Amino acid sequence: MGISLGTARDEPDRNDPSIGTLGEDSLVAGVLDRYPSAPWLTVGPGDDAAVLDLTGPLAGPVVACTDTLVEGQDFRRDWSTARDIGIKVAAQNFADVAAMGGRPHTLLVSLTTPADVPASWANEMADGLVAECARAGAVVAGGDVSAGSEIVVTGTALGTLAGPRAVLRSQARAGDVVAVTEGSGRSAAGWALLRAFGGVAVGDLEPALSALVREHRAPVPPYEAGVEAALAGANAMIDTSDGLVRDAARIAHASGVVLDLDPTALAPTPDLLSAASALGISAQEAQDWVLTGGEDHALLACFPPSAPVPPSFRAIGVVRDGEPGVWVDGRPFSGEGGWRHWS
Amino acid sequence: MGISLGTARDEPDRNDPSIGTLGEDSLVAGVLDRYPSAPWLTVGPGDDAAVLDLTGPLAGPVVACTDTLVEGQDFRRDWSTARDIGIKVAAQNFADVAAMGGRPHTLLVSLTTPADVPASWANEMADGLVAECARAGAVVAGGDVSAGSEIVVTGTALGTLAGPRAVLRSQARAGDVVAVTEGSGRSAAGWALLRAFGGVAVGDLEPALSALVREHRAPVPPYEAGVEAALAGANAMIDTSDGLVRDAARIAHASGVVLDLDPTALAPTPDLLSAASALGISAQEAQDWVLTGGEDHALLACFPPSAPVPPSFRAIGVVRDGEPGVWVDGRPFSGEGGWRHWS
Known part of the structure; x- marks a missing residue:
């Protein structure tokens, strides 16, 4: 990107x-x-x-x-x-x-x-x-x-x-529920629209698409959700600034676990599909925005079974033992992507 | 610079x-x-x-x-x-x-x-x-x-x-003693030597001059002197990163006072005079290093008459009422100088 x-x-x-x-x-x-x-x-x-x-x-x-x-x-x-x-x-x-x-x-x-x-x-x-x-x-x-x-x-x-201790990347445990706040892929979609339509024409886009561009330009992170997750007892948390899978992998490696994600829970939302359609690209590419788009500043957290997942989060997978990494759709995620400097 | x-x-x-x-x-x-x-x-x-x-x-x-x-x-x-x-x-x-x-x-x-x-x-x-x-x-x-x-x-x-309150720029009062830690002009002298002799030949300079270059490259601010000044009861203090007079003027304007500096107390030290000699420039220009050279990271402080000036500081003038500014040698300092960005 x-x-x-x-x-x-x-x-x-x-x-x-x-x-x-x-x-x-x-x-x-x-x-x-x-x-x-x-x-x-x-x-x-x-x-x-x-x-x-x-x-x-x-x-x-x-x-x-x-x-x-x-x-x-x-x-x-x-x-x-x-x-x-x-x-x-x-x-x-x-x-x-x-x-x-x-x-x-x-x-x-x-x-x-x-x-x-x-x-x-x-x-x-x-x-x-x-x-x-x-x-x-x-x-x-x-x-x-x-x-x-x-x-x-x-x-x-x-x-x-806010809570008694910091929520680290390294404390995810097998059995945890992986959950994320809304918005994954929106910044990447907004950036794709900006790139395609330019800075001026983008003002003429339909409201749902303009909102994507607006969020790319000026993100709206859910600060209070971080506090809610901590107080609910989250084991691990990360800001998905470099893309959902790449940041999930950071939790996986720091905690020595697998984050096994459910693709149906990560399907692109209607506004992302509209953006893909406006850009003439496939739903699969919109899915890529969700998985690998950077700068969303959503929060990805792992909640132990005893902790209620706060309403601002949505479950997207589970933590299990295994060679540390991220799985999507039943296999290790091999897609390239996520924000990298100097590339 | x-x-x-x-x-x-x-x-x-x-x-x-x-x-x-x-x-x-x-x-x-x-x-x-x-x-x-x-x-x-x-x-x-x-x-x-x-x-x-x-x-x-x-x-x-x-x-x-x-x-x-x-x-x-x-x-x-x-x-x-x-x-x-x-x-x-x-x-x-x-x-x-x-x-x-x-x-x-x-x-x-x-x-x-x-x-x-x-x-x-x-x-x-x-x-x-x-x-x-x-x-x-x-x-x-x-x-x-x-x-x-x-x-x-x-x-x-x-x-x-360290003390009960922060030492601001704005609290200097008429009657205060103006004092500074050692080192004013050393970074500017080191920079002049670097510019004249280049990065390699500078290694062949005599030790006193090499020390000036070394301090330009890697300053050695007197951190503990700041704490000493605060605990001694200094009314005002500033880091002279942009040059002694320019930073003194910041205290003068913030406090609404004159900082009246004694040029004899600001005479270039022998190593600055050696540097000037090595560069073929006048003692007056070495004096300019002291007054307007930036990046020294000396501390300039104003001590009320009741406060003992700590040993790490040397008195260089007095604070008095008047149109806010810095005086040197009995007249308003008109020399240009001090570090400015975008110039």
Whole structure:
């Protein structure tokens, strides 16, 4: 799913100076104005570092992760708005916090950008960060800006573990039910539509297909489902950012088990079939989106028989002993796929 | 101090595959093997997120910041080893934690890199991270890798506030003593030597000059001095990463005061004068290194008359009322300088 078709360069605009023209201090001041505060933000963005008061409702083990979006690899400026990118970098980090059974509360963001990017791009990205933070119950605590030849946005998320312990990849056990939140394949379908119809024509698609594109541009991870899974007693969990099977395989290998998936539970939904039809491709390829499409940020979890599978999850298979790996339809999954860097 | 002279590309080596050849999973596995654990690392790198137990000696307000190094802007691969870059990204983040009066304990790192970079580069950078973490009393808790057209390394540091409150930029008061830890100008001098003598010949320099180059490549921020300043009762503090005067001006503007600096206290040290001599430039230019050279990661603090200036700091001026800004030698400092992105 590597995108390397070049990037859009905006024309200079007198009312929207470039980041290079504006300069670091003014750029940062403009961005900081957009960030709301929060009770736990003792010192917010703008000093050498932020200071967080993680007591009261935020007390407990701290969950921390970092994740990056690179222009030309993870997004194109003519296919995604700056706001989409802000949402996406926040969402992919918060999804990782949720996948441990944590509630995200804080985000730090580093932006590397060419000088000719309009300052409005950075401001709109900040608006996207703020919007996704609000959806997750988090705030931006700090950041950094640097010059570079392509846009690179790195987010670092902090959260608080909701249950008594973290839900790891390595604790799936034979007999567990494998379950996933909704949405697998939607990002891949949206990306295929974008690639086929381009950034503008895609606006004319029917609503169900536009929604797929929208979710590719700006994912909507089910943060609360991660907490529900942890509190329900899930043995293992992962954010399916690299594709359902590839991430299921990570649980399988880390836990030393087989995740045996039922293809009927993984059939493409009607909107994926509509997308396939609009693209003139087969239902089988829509099935591939479900199994190997990346960037869905669904949560895949393994629940012991004693744990009720929360309503936000749907059972798609079982965990059993055997040579670690993922089986689909009664045999080891051999399909290539899932997001890989440098390919 | 922008470096934009291109970058070195290493030749392929059968015994040292490129990152693209090795692939993400093997690359990550190799790097993770290098990271030690720590008592507070309940879940270390390798899962969706890390989990930290910030109780006991690490209890207290959490200090958090993020900072990025970009190839061609902040470093060149033919002038700095991968280990240097690892040290530098850890050091500049930990210096920001120290500048709040915090003790760093945890680092997260995101690496964006072209496919043709040798895997050994990533491993050696990890070794540098580990070395600087050890010096600071911290560990690497997690990270991310991405593909991109140039190397971008983003660190995010977490620490614990040592004193009862954070030392901000905004609380300097008239009557305070301005003081700085040693080392101002050393990174700029080292960079000038590197630029003049190149990455190899610089090894033949006399020890005092080699030390300047070494500190440019791999800074040695005085972390404990930040804690000492906080515990001594400093009113304001900043990491002088963008140059002494430029960062002093940040305190001046945030606090609404004048920082009036004594040039005799800011005279270039003998090794800076030796460097100037070796480069055939004037003592005045060596003075400029002290005042405007970036990346020193010294700590600049303002101590109220009631607070003893800790031995690791040297008084260089006073805080007084007036139009906010920095004065040097009895007049407003008008020299341009200090690190700026996109210039």
